[in-house]
Amino acid sequence: MARVVNIHPDSPQQRLLAQAADFIRKGAIVALPTDSCYALACHLGDKEALDRIRLIRQMDERHHLTLMVRDLSEIAHFARVDNAQYRLLKAATPGSYTFILEGSKELPRRVMHPKRKTIGVRVPDHPVALALLEELQEPLLTTTLQLPGEDSPLTEGWEILDRLDDQLELILDAGTCGIEPTTVIDLTGSAPELVRAGRGPLAPFGFD
Numbered sequence: 001m002a003r004v005v006n007i008h009p010d011s012p013q014q015r016l017l018a019q020a021a022d023f024i025r026k027g028a029i030v031a032l033p034t035d036s037c038y039a040l041a042c043h044l045g046d047k048e049a050l051d052r053i054r055l056i057r058q059m060d061e062r063h064h065l066t067l068m069v070r071d072l073s074e075i076a077h078f079a080r081v082d083n084a085q086y087r088l089l090k091a092a093t094p095g096s097y098t099f100i101l102e103g104s105k106e107l108p109r110r111v112m113h114p115k116r117k118t119i120g121v122r123v124p125d126h127p128v129a130l131a132l133l134e135e136l137q138e139p140l141l142t143t144t145l146q147l148p149g150e151d152s153p154l155t156e157g158w159e160i161l162d163r164l165d166d167q168l169e170l171i172l173d174a175g176t177c178g179i180e181p182t183t184v185i186d187l188t189g190s191a192p193e194l195v196r197a198g199r200g201p202l203a204p205f206g207f208d
Contacts, residue, residue: 028169066120094125096199
């Protein structure tokens, strides 16, 4: 049965963040709020938790996962970033964007796209997500909390509990979250490519 923790959306309680970080280190799957919508998250190195997330979402290994990090320095540690990419990332983070980048050798192969060796990377602009990342002192492996066959993500803590009670360990309930996922931009080519239009504005990247 999932534990529901009511956490303040703007000033998350430190003791609750510490508890959540402990859950994650012990192999938990956590539902947490972000600046776009709720996400499922687990420890980067936990293969079993990753397999469980893929089962919940019914997605195969070709579906890009997202590495949620605190800042640009962490992005550069886990993904290959050249000067042009760095300038784009600096202008757009933190924010509701996911960037597809080539993974570095620091990433487990199982979390990257099997053929392209790429991964989604983002820096969220949400107090709870950022505070949890700071407490963990390491990235989270995440995906949008959108169930198979549904048009939009789950957006309420009680709704997540009702649907996924026996499949999660922890729900960080910060109240109603958005239902629009991040804008996804592929930066692995010669020019940025729009993969999915979402909450993040398109204008900074010159997309119509």
